[in-house]
Amino acid sequence: MSTAFTLLLFAGVLYTGYLVLLYLFQTSLIFPRYLIPHHDLTPPAESVRTFLNTGFGPVEAWYLPPEHPEPGPSAAVIFAHGNAELIDFWPLDLGHFRRLGLGVLLIEYPGYGRSHGTPSERTITEAFSAGYDWLTQMEEVDGERIVFAGRSIGGGAACALARQRPSAGLILMSTFTSLRTMAARYLAPPLLLKTRFDNLSTVRTYDRPILIVHGSRDTIIPFSHGRRLHEAAPRGTLLAFECGHNDCPMDSAEFLNALEGFLQECGVLGQRGPG
Numbered sequence: 001m002s003t004a005f006t007l008l009l010f011a012g013v014l015y016t017g018y019l020v021l022l023y024l025f026q027t028s029l030i031f032p033r034y035l036i037p038h039h040d041l042t043p044p045a046e047s048v049r050t051f052l053n054t055g056f057g058p059v060e061a062w063y064l065p066p067e068h069p070e071p072g073p074s075a076a077v078i079f080a081h082g083n084a085e086l087i088d089f090w091p092l093d094l095g096h097f098r099r100l101g102l103g104v105l106l107i108e109y110p111g112y113g114r115s116h117g118t119p120s121e122r123t124i125t126e127a128f129s130a131g132y133d134w135l136t137q138m139e140e141v142d143g144e145r146i147v148f149a150g151r152s153i154g155g156g157a158a159c160a161l162a163r164q165r166p167s168a169g170l171i172l173m174s175t176f177t178s179l180r181t182m183a184a185r186y187l188a189p190p191l192l193l194k195t196r197f198d199n200l201s202t203v204r205t206y207d208r209p210i211l212i213v214h215g216s217r218d219t220i221i222p223f224s225h226g227r228r229l230h231e232a233a234p235r236g237t238l239l240a241f242e243c244g245h246n247d248c249p250m251d252s253a254e255f256l257n258a259l260e261g262f263l264q265e266c267g268v269l270g271q272r273g274p275g
Helices: 003-024 026-030 095-099 121-136 153-162 179-186 199-205 223-232 253-266
Strands: 048-052 059-064 074-080 103-107 141-151 169-173 210-215 236-241
Touching: 003 026, 048 121, 059 121, 074 121, 074 153, 095 103, 103 121, 121 141, 121 153, 141 153, 141 253, 153 169, 153 199, 169 199, 169 253, 199 223, 210 223, 210 253, 223 236, 236 253
Parallel strands: 074 103, 074 141, 141 169, 169 210, 210 236
Antiparallel strands: 048 059, 059 103
């Protein structure tokens, strides 16, 4: 047996072992919830805290009402956070929605924080669908004016929900085209992944406005993903920032102006249905 063949055989065994480990532990890699420092924060005093009923146990959700409610039912945004975050982290950063007159629903991922279950595309979609159904039953919320928003892997949750429930608009921040396209970064075949979150196919058929926000220096989810999502969206707007994955300025004047214009395009500001 030649030395070259022996080296190739050894490399093949190592690579196969790597793929086996990647397959077995992919849920922990995609959803590193055990790395998040323990938090047990309470929602703002004016918010509504609930536990959604799912087939795998209760999932926590916080509803934050608008700061200045309009007469009658208000519009709302359902927000999905990144894979190394909790809903506890987001009430302050999403204050701009509330100041514009929208309520904010934060839904935790299964297995995160105080929620039961294990995170996966299936369980996350079930949890967010349950959250949508709970939200639209509230008298103070206009079910015709709900926007879905997601950051990073939360864009996958938002797109998955968009395939299950109607919405007035979709906001994708630092989001990938699909998890399978990310597999190449780990030298893995796309078919290895059980969680797909095929956002690209969702935006291709989504007929409402989509706002895509992405950093041009993003090294975790490259800017090319945001550009491809924009190119595929029939009614997409791309907002690019000179930033990375976790430092895009959500409080900048440019973002806030674009957000307000987008919400007007969706028809969720004021007492108007989707246009």
